[in-house]
Amino acid sequence: MSLLRAETVAKHYQTYSLVGASASRMALDGVSLSIGEGETVGLLGRSGCGKSTLARLLCGLEQPGQGQVFYRNHDLRHLTRAQRRAFRRDVQMVFQDSVSAVDPRFDMRAIIAEPLRHLTDLDARAREARIRELLEMVELPAGIAGMLPSQVSGGQLQRVCIARALAPRPKLIILDEAVSDLDVHLQASAIALLAKLQESEGIGYLFVTHDLRLVERFAERVVVMDEGRVVEEVPTGSLAALTHPASLLLKDAVLPPLPERRAAAQ
Ligand SMILES: Nc1ncnc2c1ncn2[C@@H]1O[C@H](COP(=O)(O)OP(=O)(O)OP(=O)(O)O)[C@@H](O)[C@H]1O
Numbered sequence: 001m002s003l004l005r006a007e008t009v010a011k012h013y014q015t016y017s018l019v020g021a022s023a024s025r026m027a028l029d030g031v032s033l034s035i036g037e038g039e040t041v042g043l044l045g046r047s048g049c050g051k052s053t054l055a056r057l058l059c060g061l062e063q064p065g066q067g068q069v070f071y072r073n074h075d076l077r078h079l080t081r082a083q084r085r086a087f088r089r090d091v092q093m094v095f096q097d098s099v100s101a102v103d104p105r106f107d108m109r110a111i112i113a114e115p116l117r118h119l120t121d122l123d124a125r126a127r128e129a130r131i132r133e134l135l136e137m138v139e140l141p142a143g144i145a146g147m148l149p150s151q152v153s154g155g156q157l158q159r160v161c162i163a164r165a166l167a168p169r170p171k172l173i174i175l176d177e178a179v180s181d182l183d184v185h186l187q188a189s190a191i192a193l194l195a196k197l198q199e200s201e202g203i204g205y206l207f208v209t210h211d212l213r214l215v216e217r218f219a220e221r222v223v224v225m226d227e228g229r230v231v232e233e234v235p236t237g238s239l240a241a242l243t244h245p246a247s248l249l250l251k252d253a254v255l256p257p258l259p260e261r262r263a264a265a266q
């Protein structure tokens, strides 16, 4: 049974011009995607193809215009209270822009404590212990707990967002370009951290990116979208099988400009 499944979801946005004319833009055009428990899926495609829209539908932040999203075979629109709480716990999301994803008035402790308050039965003491444990998991010093978002670096704040996502012991974390803004070194260590957590906690990820290299290491399956549709889907071991033009663009972006290729072109 899938943990999370989108079935032929469609979503269009109404856009308005200055003169008041409205147009409809199809962000998702009949997309189906199923994610099993503990599974890691890379979701790729060029800018504007609908990745973030699909990510938001999957975690219930937005409703599809057509189609349905299912959590453990239950339609998200008809969850019981208990199922909704389980869904909120099991499926977490980390966004690209960690600064706007946190309240600037909250310190790191309060940021991480929030899901613990709402989604677990831990008392204050147990919450504090869990926060210490989470900071350790994301390799941040315990002393950071009392700092405000303005007092930590972008990379540290992103790790705090990952800690917050891990806090309620989710089954799946949807990472929407979550490491894209980090410098190369921090990106590599964030990926290593996510891969480690995948092993130790059995967490699965939906890893949204336009960088094929980032998913190659730890996704089992790569799904490529283009213009609001899923155009290809292959196991990570078979990337050579990708043939759609949108997939080839992703593959091309990975190839380094080899000196001999440049020489051959001259
Ligand atoms: N809130 C919104 N209002 C209007 N149009 C939107 C909205 N969100 C997304 N869109 C449009 O829907 C389409 C898909 O956007 P989406 O953000 O899902 O793409 P994406 O694949 O995540 O792109 P990127 O890689 O740049 O993040 C785009 O054409 C975008 O302009």
Ligand code: NI
Pocket (backbone or CB within 6 Å): 051, 052, 053, 176, 177
């Ligand atoms: Ni996006």
